Amino acid sequence: MLRTSIIKENTPEIISSLKKKNFDGQKIIKKIIETDNIRIKIQKELNSLQNHMNSLSKEIGICFAKNNKEKAEKLKSESGKLKILIQTKNDEQKIAIKKINQLLIQIPNIANKNVPIGNTEKENEIIKNFGTIPKLEKSKLPHWELAKKYDIIDFEKGNIITGAGFPLYKNKGAKLQRSLINFFLDFNISNGYTEYLPPQLVNEASAFGTGNFPDKEGQMYHIEKDDLYLIPTAEVPLTNIFRNEIINSVNLPIKLTAYTPCFRREAGSYGKNVRGLNRLHQFDKVEIVQLAHPEKSYSNLKEMVKHISNLLEELKLPFRLVKLCGGDLSFSSALTYDFEVFSAGQNKWLEVSSVSNFESFQATRTNIKFREDSNLNFCHTLNGSALALPRIMAAILENNQTESGIKIPESLYKYTGFKMIS
Template sequence: MLQLSYIQENKEEVLRKLAIKNFHNSDLIHDIISLDQKRKETQKSLDDNLARANSLAKEVGKLFKEGRREEANAIKEETANLKHDNKELAGALEIISKELNELLLDVPNIPHESVKAGKGEEDNEILVEEGKIPATDEKALPHWELASKYKIIDFKLGSKVTGAGFPFYRGKGAKLQRALISFFLDEAIASGYEEFQPPLFVNEDSAYGTGQLPDKEGQMYHIGEDRLYPIPTAEVPITNIYRDVILKEDELPVKNVAYSSCFRREAGSYGKDVRGLNRLHQFDKVEIVQIQHPERSYETLEEMKDHAAGLLKKLGLPYRILRLCGGDLSFTSALTYDFEVYSAAQKRWLEVSSVSNFENYQANRMKLRFKGKGKTQLAHTLNGSALALPRIVAALLENNQTEKGIEIPEVLVPYTGFEVID
């Protein structure tokens, strides 16, 4: 969430910039500011009362020691009144703080100055388009047909055993998954990331920490009995490592990479866009996360963008990089680059990565700070997929299909141990 002090001091700017995200609720901002005023006043009265009570308590102690019983008892009466008032004030303060916090959670992150206004997807800006788009071949099969032709992914089995959106990978398909994961991890490690294997379930605090709760509750599975949530992305456990942490400035940047399965309910999704591997309830992803000094976070964002682009280049997939417009930018992001690969048989672009700078929005919510010579301040958090597997697999299958079978990109051969799926 945004910092209260920042909203206080830059009200007009906040409103102007939020408009780029199509957020026009100026009442909310006004309410926040006036409620905060009330919070301060209440806090002040409470603190004053507590100070009084503390000094009275000391006096009572002193009087008792000196054996001045009656005087002490007289003071106790005043204390009783104070105590009553304090209870009320503390109660009021709690209600105000809670409400204030809820209002703050309703304010999205401020977009970076490079973000252009726009309604949605159609207004995203294409920054880069790399690689040759394969000539359209009418005989080209979509990946779901290739999957069954070569017996490498079985959607029906998945439906039987679990449900739609939970495929089985088998044979060379399973090996290809494993190869991609290893390849992505090795590339990240070579770029200085530390590998983590996170828990696949997180608790409520963590779900709040990265903002899945309360806004995206319906997206996550929920294990009610144990109050745990299967992670929708490794970002959740990895970023939450640093919840309530004060790093030393020289520990920055923190660079973590994690492979994990991801679980998403995808409620409301349907139609041909979700066919095959295009949208799953369970999928694999390698995620990179960085925690960086505010002054350097945009350099870091570029570095992460280049990292993701490098992977696609090495895999030989045609891709493009989009800078999301205000309307398509997520609630918590200040700037996001989306990566899409072209999938030859479906003749469409598929999103395979999203690299974002959240500035201090997440950090403020989870109190992730760093301390150098100066004051303790909020860090910036960034993350990105590098990469999400299913659509990469879809594109590889569709783009690399030949008469002889599916050709494996050279960089993956050391990992798969075979050059063709046939």
């Protein structure tokens, strides 16, 4: 959420940054500024009325103490009138604040100046390619065929148990999944991230805090009976650990990591994009989150990008780093890099990580501040997948397929206890 004070101070810059995200903010921002000026006017009036009321009440108290009932009654009738005025002003103020907030939450985060202009993923900027794309036999298979061949993922049983998009891992497939989780967590921990195992259901305030609610409400599973949401990513509980907190600046950056299953309704998805492990309703992911000093958040972002590159290099997977254009940027993000792994069985790039700087957008919604000397300011929040499991699994299966089976990346040996799936 943007703050009214910032909007007022940088109106033209904000409107033009929002354009990059294909958001026309002209009207809504004008409305916010107008309403805020009304709010200030109301508050001034209200404060002076309240001030008057407070001194009257004190006086009445003194009159009673001195047994001067006559004067007390007279003052009482005066304050009665004031009371009605105050109530009216109070209601007006509440309405104005509510109106401003309703407008503010509709505005996406502004794009960083380095975000490329563009409307769709076609205009994303490919920064760099890493690794080499494997040359496979003509008989190469996509991962869903391989999964069947080696009996490691049962999609049909998942359909029976739950429905489409809920795969059932088994045998070495289950072990490989568990190994990847542990490998990612250990790698993150050894780079200074603190491990958490958070709740997988969150309340509305938490979902609001990270910007998933109300904007992407339809993408989350909602438990109506208890009014809770299944997390679409560990970002939601991790960021909300610090909701309404003031952090001492010496403790920044705070670095967190967590493994959680993630649940997404993926309303509107169809076709080959949802084949196999490509897009699921439930999947495993290890996430990293940072709470950062505003002046350092972009170097922290760089560090996170490097960290994720290292992780993918450990797995010997070919990948590319992509900078998202304005139109492809999410509601809350100011700058996002995607990591895409090349999966040779399908001949396509699969997004396995998305690393973003949200600047103070989420911190404003969650009210996470830091204290430096005697000043209070909003933190910056950042997060990234390190990494999302299913597509990594898909790429490992597809890229490492051989006549004799699937080769496990060396870094995983100590976790899997086996070197081949055959």
